[in-house]
Amino acid sequence: xxxxxxxxxxxxxxxxxxxxxxxxxxxxxxxxxxxxxxxxxxxxxxxxxxxxxxxxxxxxxxxxxxxxxxxxxxxxxxxxxxxxxxxxxxxxxxxxxxxxxxxxxxxxxxxxxxxxxxxxxxxxxxxxxxxxxxxxxxxxxxxxxxxxxxxxxxxxxxxxxxxxxxxxxxxxxxxxxxxxxxxxxxxxxx
Numbered sequence: 198x199x200x201x202x203x204x205x206x207x208x209x210x211x212x213x214x215x216x217x218x219x220x221x222x223x224x225x226x227x228x229x230x231x232x233x234x235x236x237x238x239x240x241x242x243x244x245x246x247x248x249x250x251x252x253x254x255x256x257x258x259x260x261x262x263x264x265x266x267x268x269x270x271x272x273x274x275x276x277x278x279x280x281x282x283x284x285x286x287x288x289x290x291x292x293x294x295x296x297x298x299x300x301x302x303x304x305x306x307x308x309x310x311x312x313x314x315x316x317x318x319x320x321x322x323x324x325x326x327x328x329x330x331x332x333x334x335x336x337x338x339x340x341x342x343x344x345x346x347x348x349x350x351x352x353x354x355x356x357x358x359x360x361x362x363x364x365x366x367x368x369x370x371x372x373x374x375x376x377x378x379x380x381x382x383x384x385x386x387x
Contacts (some may be wrong), residue, residue: 235337243328248364255299280320
């Protein structure tokens, strides 16, 4: 039989492990979004709108879906950016089907964290525009050079080249050409 002290120690360890996992996941999502915003920030314009961010992030997180769109357009993967066999069968981080297609409830937290650390800025109005800062560009460049993130950076460059469209256009593209991604009730995992 275990004592109350043993149960308390075990509960504390489980909470600590869950907290570390949550923190790791937060950093993971922040890094990916930082790379997206970096690649889509130009001299005069940033990444325009949450809808665009979410749809680009969907294509990034679901490389099998991106692969289908590329195949339809006859666009090859750049060397080293092709999805692995495992990526074709799984998803690195699930998204939820929401009002306008794929969505992740963490976007607000991720964007707020990046802005609070002066890695991005955003301006409001009817549609938010996200821009990389000088320190964010340095961090993104360092990330893109690592083995863990270099493939993601290549895929984002591919997205910029072929899918730098408005959020509404990307939403329509996903609805029309990837119906299995949105043909489900709201708030269900894709």
